[in-house]
Amino acid sequence: MTAQETKPGIRLDTAEHAVERRPAGELVFDVQDLSVYYGEFRAVREISMSIAQNQITALIGPSGCGKTTMLRCFNRMNDLIETARVEGKILYHGVDLYEKSVDPVEVRRRIGMVFQKPNPFPKSIYDNVAFGPKIAGFKGNMDDLVEQSLQKAALWDEVKSRLKESATGLSGGQQQRLCIARCVAVEPDVILMDEPCSALDPIATGKVEDLMQDIKDEYTIVIVTHNMQQAARVSDMTAFFTAEVNEEQDRRTGVLVEYDKTERIFTNPTDERTENYVTGRFG
């Protein structure tokens, strides 16, 4: 598996790509040779990377390189796509998420997700936050939990007087923070975020980024972003993916090019493709 070379914790992969540094700290995910197919089409190929606890890991790369596909493997959301098929392993605290006996519902209770477009339920603000705990059988004081969750998402002060109003009446940025509150209400172990700020203005984006920093002590966060500055600002580790021309099929398959400390990815990347991308020289 992992060859420990040069410095401890660093692995220079022998494969033609993937310069990978293992993150320090306890691992949450250990992805091993993961490939994802949509029908016959291989969308991502042989990804190996590991994600550490209480860190923010950013997935970056050009459009179509499989970031969303990859992210949705972590909580088995790809199960909902009929044609999607996964090969390889994702160990979550040592357990393979794709083992037969694993229940995707249990996976998603521990590994929450915030989507690109805010998608609050057409219910009240309160009910949006209470939905997850309720279905998980939460018995404690719901009012307190709703308040705490909204506070963590930096939304409480803006909505505390209108908890019974419909969530669809909130602004886009407020809706996205509500989705984050809804996600943290079930106290997941990991939060997956797929371009959570792409529909938000810079102020709302700043709020979401701040709150990611605030909550990272309690959660492990994996974020997909197109915004280089955002990745550089918020994340500890960054994985750069790109789409490679695939010989068998006339389509592009996503591969992991480089995975390292964010600082290193942005200042001194090993792979030329990474450098071209992060400096904006990529098409």
Place this chain on the structure above:
Amino acid sequence: MAAIGAPTGAMDLRGDARRRRKETRIRRVFQGAAVFSVIVSVLIVASLLGRALFFLSKVDLSALWIPSRGWYPRRGVFDIPTIVMGTLVVSGIGMLVAAPLGLGAAIYLSEYAKPRVRRILKPILEILAGVPSVVLGFFAITWIIPNVVQTIWPEAGFFNMMGAGIAVGILITPLVASVAEDSLRSVPGALREASYGMGARKRTTTMKIVVPAAVSGIMASLILGLSRAIGETMIVAIAAGASGGSAFKINPLEPGQTMTAAMTALAIGSDQVRGQEGTFESLFFVGLVLFFITLVLNIVSERFVRRVRKKY
């Protein structure tokens, strides 16, 4: 040189006059069709209104509300509650059949069926929606009443409101299912994903997120089904068993008279419709009442549908 037909200068900004005239003509045609349908609706109400008013002028108004006397137009007994109750019983039974079947089918088709299964089932549902009601009327007397109604309730007669109601329910099930399914499918997939992402199971997602989000459309489907049930004539005329007149009946196992069947009985036997003055005209009064009931129901359902559209 400019390409063929491409504008070359300010002279051409007005465009082609012939094409504009053609545009106007086409608009007139569509406008005409729209106006025509409005005119027809007005004519219907007007034709009902004249005769209905004549009827009201001929009968004692208090006599329109004498429950327990029944509906015997040829004898000049016009008890409106009798036929309203008949309509309520039949369409109520129809809804008891169609609401669970129709909504169940809608939820199955929209949430559970694989695309391939839906591609097969949806057209079958639409064929069922196209079955002429006279066929269902005969189905009621040849199969539903002897095999279902009389098996469960041996005391039931050969004609009864129960059999008619069940057949009406079968008739409107496809309508309820199709309108409800449309509204379920119009719930954005992002909401389902949000729910699954929270660790909800399929049934929780369906019942707690998708169905509530589509509730307006589901209500609309039920109201449309109800107004179709109230307006259904042929099945009731064949299977409910009241030719001409009927006593005031609540028990669905007995024959009964609905508003529509009462009108048919008068209309198809027009040579016999002499009786008292106003007997024939009572048909128009009942028709007017029916018109307004369905109008109100359709307006209400239109409101619900509009609320669905606004939400997303």
